[in-house]
Structure formats: structure tokens, C-alpha cells
Amino acid sequence: MAAARRGQGPLAPRFDQDYVGAMRDRTDTGLPFQKMHGLGNDFVVIDGRGTGLSVTPALARRLGDRHRGVGFDQLALIEDAPGADLALRFWNADGSESSTCGNATRCIARAEMDRTGKARLAIRTERGLLAAKDEGDGITSVNMGPPRLLWHEIPLAQEMDTLELPIEGAPTATSMGNPHCTFFVPDAEVVDLLAFGPAHEHHPLFPQRTNVQVVQVLAPDRLRMRVWERGTGLTLASGSSSCAVTVAAARRGLTGRDVTVVLDGGELRVRWAEDGVWMTGRTAHVFSGVLTPAFLEALA
Known part of the structure; x- marks a missing residue:
């Protein structure tokens, strides 16, 4: 698997315009991704900021196959978010969408803090606006918001x-x-x-x-x-x-x-x-890679 280009941190560099509409208009450049985990709860992360990139259930299922894809518990797509540092969408391995994923949010928050030098982030999810903060020594906290009990x-x-x-x-x-x-x-x-x-x-x-x-x-x-x-x-x-x-x-x-x-x-x-339920722990960035054009073409 080809390595992603070097940058300042696990999520850098972000996509350039070569990847705009990558799932609609196939290019020969492939699709960069990151593999991360929080305590073995593992994720594929795709940074779609500035690209208009869309994720389909078919892509999520194929990527989630641990034998023929990459394998994950959840797939996370990073998107632009006016009024927040970033937005996140999540898919399960069966292709269904999930409104939230706590460990993936922590993993991506950690990587974004490392990339930008920020100690606090505002992250938009379907759950709402979530706060993340650097606790030092590589430990990250995310406020998952108040529980719903009715x-x-x-x-x-x-x-x-x-x-x-x-x-x-x-x-x-x-x-x-x-x-x-x-x-x-x-x-x-x-x-x-x-x-x-x-x-x-x-x-x-x-x-x-x-x-x-x-x-x-x-x-x-x-x-x-x-x-x-x-x-x-x-x-x-x-x-x-x-x-x-x-x-x-x-x-x-x-x-x-x-x-x-x-x-x-x-x-x-x-x-x-x-103010909500705070979750604190360690995360790991495992590797960076590029999905091949042949892999993406098989989804057409």
C-alpha cells in the first residue's frame, strides 16, 4: 500500500483538488486515508475537506471488509463545518450510517490538534457540536454531550x-x-x-x-x-x-x-x-495509505 505524502501530522496534508469528486469522477491518483484506533476500536478516516467528496454505503462496506478492503469498526469522513473546526460523519462496517462515534472523534481530534497546534476544538456531528481538548501527554478528552433518557x-x-x-x-x-x-x-x-x-x-x-x-x-x-x-x-x-x-x-x-x-x-x-459526558483516553494513528484507482473503480 502506498504511503501518503509527508505533512505536519497524521491528517496532513489534506486532499488537494485532484481528489474533488473522487467517488464520482475517477482519477488516477487514488484516495488517501488514515487508519487509527482508540483502545483497539479501529477506524478508517478520509479527509474530505474542500473536496465535495461523498461516501456511499458500497464504499463503506468494501472498505470495512478486513480481507478485501482495509477493515474497520467505523469509517469517518471529515468535512468542512462553518462555525466549527471540522465536521464528522460516520458509517458502520455494514454500510449503515451512525450519528456518533466517540473513539473516532477522539482519534481525529488528537490528530487535528497535533496538526494545528490547537488545544481545544469544536467538532460538528449529527449529535451536535462536541468539544474536544488536549489533556497533555497524548491524552484527549471529548464531551459527547448530555445523555438522552426519554x-x-x-x-x-x-x-x-x-x-x-x-x-x-x-x-x-x-x-x-x-x-x-x-x-x-x-x-x-x-x-x-x-x-x-x-x-x-x-x-x-x-x-x-x-x-x-x-x-x-x-x-x-x-x-x-x-x-x-x-x-x-x-x-x-x-x-x-x-x-x-x-x-x-x-x-x-x-x-x-x-x-x-x-x-x-x-x-x-x-x-x-x-455539561455532558466527558470521555478521556489515549488514541493511536497506525498508518497512512492510498486506496488504489482499481479498488475505487470496482465500486462504479
């Missing part, structure tokens, strides 16, 4: 209390811009998430499907979480899920509002504050 905000198929749903195990429903269904269990390690996850992702109470978490309370400030992401499957980590389980645990009186979430890929600190 049944129609998640959304659920009918009116009910979201604290304990009428599903076996009495899970809690939360929206962090995408729906979450959190089960508190005695031992998160023994749950067969490959079966449990998809069965609940498609539960009829969730008309837009849902992310599914199994959570074990280790201490009043420490949670063990495993996650099944809608449209992606089993993942090593999930930022929005970490925020959702923190909110759910606090609502149920199991923890305080400042916890460490232990995931398969590492640990995140999550704090439910007055």
Missing part, C-alpha cells in the same frame, strides 16, 4: 421507563446520539456476546437497532464492559457505549458519575458532568 429520544418502539426495560435482565436504555441497551451482570466474561449481542441488537423495542453492552460493577468507580456494536459486531472498545454504561450505572445507583471503564482493548475514564 423513551422517544432513544428511540424505543413504545412509551416506557428507560431505567429498566421489560426485557429479561431488565437492561437500561440510553442514547448518546445512538441507542444503547445496557445489561448489568454478575460476570461479564461468561456472557456469549456473539449470540447475546445480535439477538438484542434487533430487539423489536429498538426500531433503529441498538448497541448492546454487558457490564459488571467492579467498584463504585470501576466498570467492566464488553460491547456488541450495531452494524459492526463485537468490538474491543466503544466510546459512546462507555458513556452510556456510565450514565446507566449512575442512574441505577451502582456507581458515582466518574468511573473507569475497563474494555477488552484498554481503559477509558468517563465523567458524567453538568
